[in-house]
Amino acid sequence: MRTSLKIGTIIGIPVKLHITFLLIMPVFAFVFATTVPPLGFAGTASPAMVYVLSLITTILLFTCVLLHELGHSYIAKGFGVEIKDITLLLFGGVSSMEEIPRVPSQELKMAFAGPFVSFVIGVALLLFNVLLASYMAGYSATSVFLMLNILGSINIVLGLFNLLPAFPMDGGRLLRAWYAKRMSYVKATHYAASFGKMFAFLMGIFGLFFNPWLILIAFFVYIGASEEDRATTVTVLLERYKVREIMSPEVVGVSPDINVEELSKFMFEKKHLGYPVLKGNSLKGIVTFTDIRNIPPHERYAKLVSDIMTRDIISVNPQDPASEAFKVMTRNNIGRVLVVDNGELVGILSRSDLMRAMMLLNE
Incomplete structure (x- = not known):
């Protein structure tokens, strides 16, 4: 059974929608529709228009996620890394790369490219929102202002979240690149993964008292760190054999x-x-x-x-x-x-x- 649908190709990279993405879109739209401003559209228009605006915002948000992944992929392609595809999933996007560059400076640039794109989009949208508000003073454009504010704010948060120093976030790769300048690639991965596991454990404890969603994220981070550590160790050691x-x-x-x-x-x-x-x-x-x-x-x-x-x-x-x-x-x-x-x-x-x-x- 096919779980992903190809929707196009950008800079030579196939872009796919996973079935989970189609399932989560109505959920995101519902959240935007039932959340009050400044992070939602509840009470700003008729119910039908609120849901239309929420769905448009959801589509634009995942377009921003796609641009985030394209940032990684563009830099990776420049270093000769083959990109199999980019797939939009339940929790965001993922670039399927043949292999992560092991040169620390290359991995650092590639890892930071995604958050950088998110920061640029977020700052640009928020600045444009301010300029548009001053230019359209006296006109009613509440929905447009809200949409720009939501997308700009979420992109800033997305960039910051991905800089958390734990796999599978980009911050974990940045941390490994920093370690790899001082030790072997396997040891650097192990240190970065260990830091990520500790981070996940603390996040889970914090979630027990403040927000149960943090427990789910902590589990996701812990598994991601463990898998990266295992896969890297196996791959590097097996390179010694034919x-x-x-x-x-x-x-x-x-x-x-x-x-x-x-x-x-x-x-x-x-x-x-x-x-x-x-x-x-x-x-x-x-x-x-x-x-x-x-x-x-x-x-x-x-x-x-x-x-x-x-x-x-x-x-x-x-x-x-x-x-x-x-x-x-x-x-x-x-x-x-x-x-x-x-x-x-x-x-x-x-x-x-x-x-x-x-x-x-x-x-």
Whole structure:
């Protein structure tokens, strides 16, 4: 099931809307519609007009979030980082980058670009609001003034919030960049993540007494810090290995010419739910138990593996760093990846293989 919808491309970067964004839009509009000025439109116009203004403000707000992410992406592209896409989510936006720059000065510039864009937008809107108010003195433009004030204020808050020194906010990356000038990248990440966890813990305690929403944010920050620490450590350590050094060269495959019923029995005997499809030494595709489930039992004798297999193969090269295989598995949410060299299957690499390599490196 597709959870994101592409709505366009900006500076060569696909922009997507996640399903959660579509769910949160009416909620934001409702909040603006029921909040009194200066941060809402309640009581400023007819109910229908209030909701129209609130929906427009919500759309413009997420446009500002998109510009925030484009700020990160524009700087990152300048450093040669590939941007897969930008997705607008429930809690804002996220840029999917192949890899965060490890040069401290580059990461610092990239991390600060987003908050900087938010600050520029916020200050510009608030100044424009003041100028517009003086120019239109005597005219009724309450809704316009309120909208500019809301958007300007939220952008300032967004910029400040993202400067909090904790992952996954931009402030966590700024802190890591500062540490990375003084120590290794892994240690810098660990220090920055530890600071973020401590920050999250204090925020959660504060939330217990003053605002329950802070507990949710604290949980989000703690998980983000933990994930960044783990992913960075694994990636950096695995760069020491090539895929060929830790892959399993013996791979059990199936022929594209057997029928689906035979494949079903084979899976039951071997107790694995996915196999590469091989014609001699040539890799033709991959077939899983899910593919079998889509075929009614009475049709499985007539259908061949070649009819149901997936030809879009996710694979790595044996000369790739093992860290690249880890990224491929994480990006595609899979537990193993095929190793292909010049169209031939030469091995398979699983998460277990990667974790075993990690254990050896840490000894």
